[in-house]
Amino acid sequence: MKCPKCNAEMISGEAYIGGGAATLMTGGFSLANLSFKAPQWREHVLQQTSDVFLAHYCDKCGAITVETPRRGLSTLES
Numbered sequence: 795m796k797c798p799k800c801n802a803e804m805i806s807g808e809a810y811i812g813g814g815a816a817t818l819m820t821g822g823f824s825l826a827n828l829s830f831k832a833p834q835w836r837e838h839v840l841q842q843t844s845d846v847f848l849a850h851y852c853d854k855c856g857a858i859t860v861e862t863p864r865r866g867l868s869t870l871e872s
């Protein structure tokens with residue numbers, strides 16, 4: 795997959811929040827979510843602590859893509 799920003803080849807992997815399996819097994823937990831926010835749109839939670847998603851990382855410019863399940867955005871008015 796090509797980086798949408800600099801067109802370099804991206805590295806395929808996984809994206810997750812926190813320390814992964816080791817954190818879960820020691821009973822550590824956190825309420826951290828990765829969220830997306832844009833003007834006129836409500837905050838959209840992309841990823842919760844327990845979610846692991848397919849991701850691509852660009853080692854050249856640092857861009858990252860994360861393939862999250864589509865849940866649908868809602869506007870601030872709705």
Ligand SMILES: [Zn+2]
Nearest residue numbers: 797800852855
């Ligand atoms: Zn890039």
